[in-house]
Structure formats: C-alpha cells, structure tokens
Amino acid sequence: MxxxxxxxxxxxxxxxxxxxxxxxxxxxxxxxxxxxxxxxxxxxxxxxxxxxxxxxxxxxxxxxxxxxxxxxxxxxxxxxxxxxxxxxxxxxxxxxxxxxxxxxxxxxxxxxxxxxxxxxxxxxxxxxxxxxxxxxxxxxxxxxVESKGTFSKECQEASVPQSLLSLVSMIQFGLNIQNRSYFQSTLTIAQLLMYSCTKKLSNCHMKDHEPPDCAYLGIMIHCTTRKT
CATH class of the missing domain: 1.10.10.10 (Winged helix-like DNA-binding domain superfamily/Winged helix DNA-binding domain)
Structure with missing residues (x-):
C-alpha cells in the first residue's frame, strides 16, 4: 500500500x-x-x-x-x-x-x-x-457467379425425400406397385411441402429446404420485379 x-x-x-x-x-x-x-x-x-x-x-x-x-x-x-x-x-x-x-x-x-x-x-x-x-x-x-442456366434432370426427385414423394403420389393417385416415376404435379407439391416445412416460426428458410422449383420461381420473380 x-x-x-x-x-x-x-x-x-x-x-x-x-x-x-x-x-x-x-x-x-x-x-x-x-x-x-x-x-x-x-x-x-x-x-x-x-x-x-x-x-x-x-x-x-x-x-x-x-x-x-x-x-x-x-x-x-x-x-x-x-x-x-x-x-x-x-x-x-x-x-x-x-x-x-x-x-x-x-x-x-x-x-x-x-x-x-x-x-x-x-x-x-x-x-x-x-x-x-x-x-x-x-x-x-x-x-x-457462373451458372449453366439449367437444372439437372433428377434434381427435383433428389431434393425431396423418397418417403414424401411416395406419400404425395399415394394421396393423388392411390397405390400403384408398378409406378416407377412421378408426375410433375407430385414433384411440385412435394417440393412445396418441403419448402414450407419448419419446426418453428422463422423469417428465412434453411438452405437444404430450398428445392429447385422454389429456387426457380424465386429467380423468375426477381428477374421480373428487380430494378434495372
């Protein structure tokens, strides 16, 4: 001290x-x-x-x-x-x-x-x-950003779980054991369900919950409404 x-x-x-x-x-x-x-x-x-x-x-x-x-x-x-x-x-x-x-x-x-x-x-x-x-x-x-401007042929099916696709297809058209592919309506509905699915209220979406249909729709809206 x-x-x-x-x-x-x-x-x-x-x-x-x-x-x-x-x-x-x-x-x-x-x-x-x-x-x-x-x-x-x-x-x-x-x-x-x-x-x-x-x-x-x-x-x-x-x-x-x-x-x-x-x-x-x-x-x-x-x-x-x-x-x-x-x-x-x-x-x-x-x-x-x-x-x-x-x-x-x-x-x-x-x-x-x-x-x-x-x-x-x-x-x-x-x-x-x-x-x-x-x-x-x-x-x-x-x-x-480099972009090819196209989506791969299997990108829609790959972005959604197989179980969800089967469920939507069954609700739309019933059971069909011989069905090997999905209609576009089935793919679109499954992607929209995937995009809208969330555990809690949020202002943004997870990256792995953004399927090709929703991404393509967002790009189209942005190109149409953006400021030149």
Missing part, C-alpha cells in the same frame, strides 16, 4: 526491522485515512486506464471504417466482408495499440456499429457466418 501511495516517509518507517522495538502504535483513524487514499488512487488509475482503452478502441474502429472505405473504392474488388475477418482485424489493431484484449470482442455490437456508419451496408446470414455487403455490389457479385 505504501508503494501504491508513493509515500516514501511511510515506506521508510514500515520497512524497519522491528516496529515493536521502536514502540510503533496502531492508529485506527490513520489506517482508515490510508485506505481511503489508496481507494481514491485506484479509482483515479481505473478512470485513466478506461479512458485510454476507450480512445484506443475508437482509433481501431475508425481505422476499420477507413479500411472498408478504401476497399470499397477499389474497382477491381467487390466489397463483401466476413464479420469474422473484420473482428480479427479490429482485435489485432487493438493489440498493436496496447489495449487489453483478454476479453472477446462482441461481434454483434461491432456489426451494429459498422452498419450504423454505412447506411447502404446490409448484414446477411449465411449458415453460421455473418456477411456484410453494400447494396450496389450485390448485382455485380451475382453477375460473376
């Missing part, structure tokens, strides 16, 4: 070999005052350190925003960012600036801060990953 208070006189007295031989006395009021001084110094140091850390976090975040602006202005790349990569850059920069990063950076809060700085930046969920992309870059990104 003496070294924390930087009280050289008290430190010299307390470091003596035998305080009892010197007839040192314990004063309760003085020790309370000593503890109060120590507490005030600890609070002051904590405030200074907290202010320093906030400044470092602010500098790191401003540099992250500058990085996004620089990569966005580059015409050769499409500005699509993984939130995990941005968190890694942010954490590494905080470490370089000398702040404590023993705790994990809250990715959700960082995402909200980034989105609030860019009104035209949207966050998307892809599996477990969060992806940030600018609205103007989504179109060019889709154009670069």
């Amino acid at each position: 003496c070294s924390k208070l930087n009280d050289t006189l008290l430190l010299a007295k307390s470091s003596a070999d035998d305080l009892i031989a010197q007839e040192a006395k314990y004063h309760s009021k003085y020790i309370v005052s000593l503890y109060n001084r120590s507490s005030r110094i600890e609070i002051k140091n904590y405030i200074v350190e907290s202010k320093k850390e906030r400044q470092i976090h602010g500098i790191a975040f401003s540099e992250l925003v500058s990085y996004i602006n620089e990569t966005r202005s580059c015409d050769e790349t499409i500005s699509v960012y993984k939130l995990l990569d941005l968190c890694k850059l942010y954490t590494e920069r905080i470490t370089c600036l000398g702040a404590d990063v023993s705790f994990r950076v809250n990715s959700s809060r960082l995402k909200d801060r980034i989105v609030s700085n860019f009104p035209d930046l949207d966050a998307y969920k892809q599996g477990r990953e969060n992806i940030l992309a600018f609205k103007d870059d989504i179109g060019p990104a889709l154009k670069r």
Whole structure:
C-alpha cells in the first residue's frame, strides 16, 4: 500500500526491522485515512486506464471504417466482408495499440456499429457466418457467379425425400406397385411441402429446404420485379 501511495516517509518507517522495538502504535483513524487514499488512487488509475482503452478502441474502429472505405473504392474488388475477418482485424489493431484484449470482442455490437456508419451496408446470414455487403455490389457479385442456366434432370426427385414423394403420389393417385416415376404435379407439391416445412416460426428458410422449383420461381420473380 505504501508503494501504491508513493509515500516514501511511510515506506521508510514500515520497512524497519522491528516496529515493536521502536514502540510503533496502531492508529485506527490513520489506517482508515490510508485506505481511503489508496481507494481514491485506484479509482483515479481505473478512470485513466478506461479512458485510454476507450480512445484506443475508437482509433481501431475508425481505422476499420477507413479500411472498408478504401476497399470499397477499389474497382477491381467487390466489397463483401466476413464479420469474422473484420473482428480479427479490429482485435489485432487493438493489440498493436496496447489495449487489453483478454476479453472477446462482441461481434454483434461491432456489426451494429459498422452498419450504423454505412447506411447502404446490409448484414446477411449465411449458415453460421455473418456477411456484410453494400447494396450496389450485390448485382455485380451475382453477375460473376457462373451458372449453366439449367437444372439437372433428377434434381427435383433428389431434393425431396423418397418417403414424401411416395406419400404425395399415394394421396393423388392411390397405390400403384408398378409406378416407377412421378408426375410433375407430385414433384411440385412435394417440393412445396418441403419448402414450407419448419419446426418453428422463422423469417428465412434453411438452405437444404430450398428445392429447385422454389429456387426457380424465386429467380423468375426477381428477374421480373428487380430494378434495372
């Protein structure tokens, strides 16, 4: 405590070999005052350190925003960012600036801060990953995706469980042991059931619950209603 208070006189007295031989006395009021001084110094140091850390976090975040602006202005790349990569850059920069990063950076809060700085930046969920992309870059990104423009012949049957196809076919046409194929109506109904099946209310669909018919219908609607 003496070294924390930087009280050289008290430190010299307390470091003596035998305080009892010197007839040192314990004063309760003085020790309370000593503890109060120590507490005030600890609070002051904590405030200074907290202010320093906030400044470092602010500098790191401003540099992250500058990085996004620089990569966005580059015409050769499409500005699509993984939130995990941005968190890694942010954490590494905080470490370089000398702040404590023993705790994990809250990715959700960082995402909200980034989105609030860019009104035209949207966050998307892809599996477990969060992806940030600018609205103007989504179109060019889709154009670069290679697509044959066709679906394979067996894609409809492969996207739906065989048991569901058999059930729908049985409801439509009854039992038929000689039937080796399914009508298009059976395939369409089974895919719609697969697409609409969910355990709980959700605003989005699972990737493996999006059969070809629904994907094709979504593409047609997008091509018809999209802004040119």
